[in-house]
Structure formats: C-alpha cells, structure tokens
Amino acid sequence: MKPRHSQLSNRASRSRGFTLIELLIVIAIVAILASMIFAGSSFALKKARKVEAQNLATGIAQAVEQFEVEYNRMPIPGSSRGQDWEGDSSEEICVILTGQETGGKVLNKKQIDYLDGMKQANDAAGGIDRTEEDRPVVFDPWGNFFVIHIDGNYDKKLRNPESSEDGEDELKGVRVAVLSKGEDGIAAGENEEGDDATQDNARSW
Numbered sequence: 001m002k003p004r005h006s007q008l009s010n011r012a013s014r015s016r017g018f019t020l021i022e023l024l025i026v027i028a029i030v031a032i033l034a035s036m037i038f039a040g041s042s043f044a045l046k047k048a049r050k051v052e053a054q055n056l057a058t059g060i061a062q063a064v065e066q067f068e069v070e071y072n073r074m075p076i077p078g079s080s081r082g083q084d085w086e087g088d089s090s091e092e093i094c095v096i097l098t099g100q101e102t103g104g105k106v107l108n109k110k111q112i113d114y115l116d117g118m119k120q121a122n123d124a125a126g127g128i129d130r131t132e133e134d135r136p137v138v139f140d141p142w143g144n145f146f147v148i149h150i151d152g153n154y155d156k157k158l159r160n161p162e163s164s165e166d167g168e169d170e171l172k173g174v175r176v177a178v179l180s181k182g183e184d185g186i187a188a189g190e191n192e193e194g195d196d197a198t199q200d201n202a203r204s205w
Contacts, residue, residue: 046183046200049125049141049142049183050182050200050202051202052125052126052141053126053140053141053142053180053182053202054180054202054203054204056118056119056126056127056138056140056141056146056180056202057140057146057178057179057180057202057203057204058178058204059115059118060089060097060115060138060146060148060176060178060204061176061177061178061204061205063097063114063115064097064114064148064150064175064176065175065176066114067096067097067108067112067114068175070110070112071107071108073107074150074151074152074175075093075096075097075107075108075150076150076152077092077093077096078092080152081152082152082153083152083153084149084150084151084152084153084158084159085148085149085150085152086147086148086149086150086159086161087148088145088146088147088148089137089138089139089145089146089148089178090137090145091131091133091135091136091137093148094115094128094135094136094137094138095135095136096108097113097114097115097136098113098114098115098116098136099111099112099113100135100136115128115136115138118138121138121139125141126138126139126140126141126142126143126180127139140180140181140202141180142180142182142183142185144180144181144185146178146179146180147161147177147178147179147180147181147187148176148177148178148179149161149171149176149177149178150175150176151174151175151176156172156173156174156175157170157171157172157173157174158170158171158174158175158176158177159171160177161177161179161187162179162187162188162198162201162203163188164188171205174205176204177203177204177205178203178204179201179202179203179204180201180202180203181197181201182197182199182200182201182202183200184197184200187201
C-alpha cells in the first residue's frame with residue numbers, strides 16, 4: 001500500500017496534467033473562433049465596400065444622364081463630341097458634372113452640381129474628393145478612379161468596360177456605363193491569385 005502522501009501527490013500531478021490539457025484545448029477553441037470571426041468580419045467589410053462602390057457608380061451614371069436631360073447632349077470633354085467617350089472619374093469629367101469648368105468651351109453653363117449630395121471620400125471610404133489644385137474627382141472605396149464609358153454617338157451601344165480595349169463585347173441599350181474595378185484593380189481576366197477579376201467589380205448597369 002502506497003503512503004497517503006504519495007497518492008495525494010499522484011492525484012495532484014494528474015490534476016495539473018488535465019488542467020494543462022484543458023487549457024490547451026480552450027486556447028485552440030478560442031483561436032478557431034477568433035479566426036472565424038475575423039474571416040466573417042473581413043467578408044462583411046468586402047461586401048459593404050462593393051455595395052458602396054455600386055452606389056457611387058450608379059450616382060455618377062445618374063449625374064451624366066441628368067446632364068443629358070438638361071442640355072440635350074452628353075457631358076463629353078474636349079473634342080470627342082459625336083463619338084463614344086471612354087475615360088474615368090478624374091477631374092476631366094467631374095469639373096463638368098459639378099459646374100466648375102474654367103477656360104475653353106463651357107458645357108455646364110448653368111453651373112449645376114450634378115454630384116451634389118455624393119458623400120465625401122476619406123481614408124476608409126470612396127466618394128468625391130479634391131485634387132491639390134482643388135479640382136473635383138471621385139474615388140471608389142479602394143482609392144481608384146471609376147471607369148466611365150459614355151454613348152457619344154447616340155447609338156445606344158457601348159464597349160463593355162470589362163472587355164479588353166480591342167474587345168467586341170458590347171453593352172446594348174446602355175447610354176452610360178460606370179465601373180469600379182474592385183479591390184484587385186483589374187477590370188477583367190484573372191487577378192494575381194488566378195481568380196476571376198470581375199468578381200469584385202461594381203457596375204452601374
């Protein structure tokens with residue numbers, strides 16, 4: 001028969017051993033739960049940014065359409081009138097849509113701000129912003145310009161912004177197409193991970 005002291009010591013050792021195993025299990029469970037929560041929050045953030053990008057793209061498209069209703073012409077910069085225009089949401093078109101043109105031929109003579117009400121951009125979200133020269137621009141939630149295609153020849157057809165530059169993929173019945181290329185910044189094809197680059201795109205059409 002073992003001494004009582006030895007039995008108590010063995011029980012205490014086993015108790016300490018079980019406690020350590022249980023602690024490791026708890027740590028593992030917490031780590032798994034934390035990774036699940038992080039993955040869920042990351043997915044929710046990506047989804048929210050895509051929705052925001054789509055809302056901004058739609059807002060730009062509506063601004064172009066409202067301009068066309070007011071002036072009976074599209075807000076196409078420079079000498080591109082009479083042909084489709086393919087550009088972005090940089091100051092070239094934003095100065096027209098906000099009535100802030102200076103010099104040259106003024107298209108928005110009534111100086112109507114068609115982007116009035118669009119949210120202001122910040123480090124965490126897209127929206128309208130100002131350049132160092134105090135010119136208006138619009139960024140998507142990832143800090144990139146939107147791609148904008150405008151039907152300048154009024155045939156109700158546009159080259160799909162998600163096709164290659166020499167691609168024949170057309171959008172029929174669309175007068176304005178605005179695209180955010182998403183987090184990967186790629187309009188079409190495959191991204192660096194080999195995934196479909198259009199999955200994170202946000203479109204106005």
